[in-house]
Amino acid sequence: MRPWMNALWALIGLIVMLYTPASLAASRPQVEAQFQQWLDNDLWPEAKAKGISRATFDEALKGVTLNFDLPDLVMPGEKPQTPQKQAQSEFGSPGKYFNDKTVNNVTSGGTARAGQYARILQSVEKTYGVPGEIVLAIWGRESGFGSVKIPYNAFAVLGTKTFLATRKDMFRKELLAALEIVEKGYIGAGSMKSSWAGALGQPQFMPTSYLEHAVDFDGDGKRDIWNSVPDTLGSIAHYLAQYGWQRGRDWGYEVTVPESVSCALEGPDQGKPFSTWGKLGIKRVNGRPFPAAEAKGEGFLLMPAGRHGPAFIVTKNFYVLKEYNMSDLYALFIGHVSDRIANGAANFTAGWGDVGGLYRSDIVALQRALEKKGYDAGGADGFPGFKTRRSIGDWQSKQGMAATCFPDKALVAAIR
Known part of the structure; x- marks a missing residue:
């Protein structure tokens, strides 16, 4: 066969692979073969350019195959699935x-x-x-x-995610970093286990x-x-x-927030000196004053369940904890448990209210409705972060309602 015919058939094969409908998606053995070619023809040149030796590359990836049991994978020829399960999962306190x-x-x-x-x-x-x-x-x-x-071969996980996950660029960066770890001798490839x-x-x-x-x-x-x-x-x-942990400062303090103080004052961009929060009537739940050293220090209102749960004045160290896992609840968990380890602190004084009966899809609809009204809800992701919470509070106040800064069934119906 003439060379130009070979090139033509190769092009046709590529077009078929890219535009094959989901019902005709490649089989697992076909995808595995594509993966092995991708390792040699695509990943290796970039790894080499970043200073990874062929010996390291082979040590880390020899025998590595795709793990089709990992979540969030998209087979060639298929479209990414919408997160229906998350959208329909229950939203609770x-x-x-x-x-x-x-x-x-x-x-x-x-x-x-x-x-x-x-x-x-x-x-x-x-x-x-x-x-x-x-x-x-x-x-x-x-x-x-x-x-x-921690049972998984890190290179099998990262290779699979790089080749088949929706966030390919992110995982490619991590896979190359994993190769660098082995190249620098920090740990052997066979010992690098991951989640x-x-x-x-x-x-x-x-x-x-x-x-x-x-x-x-x-x-x-x-x-x-x-x-x-x-x-x-x-x-x-x-x-x-x-990430900026400030030596000698605590992460935060549980407080009572009078009704005269809007829950919409929450957020890392609305800080005030501790002395100012105190003048507004915010007090620690244990009756003690805020530390004298914090009087001029900046504090931030945190109400992760709005008026349906405990409230806190936190320091910048709280947001450093959040850098470990971008979740208010994660950072609060770490701060709370650290207090219990340090001094046997009791559970939160305020309880968590019942805000059940909603789904993540309801929160998404609420966030979209708020954004249409001009509020910055922080995106429509189904998770009511501080931007969503304070947007709710601002909207409630403008309607002459008591601000709760947290979604419930009546609120979702009203804002829609």
Whole structure:
């Protein structure tokens, strides 16, 4: 066959692959063959350009096959599925995030390890300024203090995600970072285990975070967040320090907020000195004054369930915790459990209200309705973050309603 005919048939084959309808999508063996070609013809040239040796590339990816059991994959020829399950999942009180079993397990585990690793934690705090109880709370939440199995081959996960997931560019960056970790000798390829999402070791760092934040705290020449407790604790603290943890400041305080203070004042862009919040009538629930050192320090109102749950004045350190996991509830969990580890603090004084009966799709519709009315709801993702909450409060106030700053059935119906 003439060369130009070969090229023509190759082009036709590519067109067929790209435009095949879902009903005729490639079989798994075909996709696997495409993956192996992609490793050699697409990924390897970029890895080589980034200084990865062929020996490292082969060590990490030899024998690696696609893991079709991972979530959020899109087979060639198929269209990404809309997140119907999430949209139709029940939306309930944020209080579910603070179930007694999880809080108590992380608290008791952290309390026990506070004594066991006291010397290491003191050294970590001296080095990075992050209290040991904060580090312990994160360690416990992320991997059950190293007890949770991390079973997956990181290269199989990251390779599969890069080739088949919807966020290919993000996972490609992480896959190349994982290769760099092996190239630099931080850990052998066969020992690099991850979660199903590609997060590594006991702190659950993505590979790029490992390169930026993992440290060799036990001085053995390795940054071993899989097996070394000192490296794990030091790496968590180093992560927070690099994101701006302020030495000597707490994360925040549970408070009472009088009805005269709008819940729409919430958010990291509406900070006020602690003394100003105090003049507005906001007080700590334990009756103690805010620390004198915080009088001129900036604090931020946090009401994760609006008027249906506990309220807090938090410091910038709260938002540093949020850098670990971009969720108000995650950061609040870490702060709350750290208090319980440090001084046996009780549960939140205010309870979480009943705001059930809605679905994520209802929240999405609410957010879209608010945005159509000119409010910044922070996007229509089905999760009522602070921008959604305060937009609700502003809308309620303009309607002459008592501001609750949280969605419920009547509110969804009214704003629609």
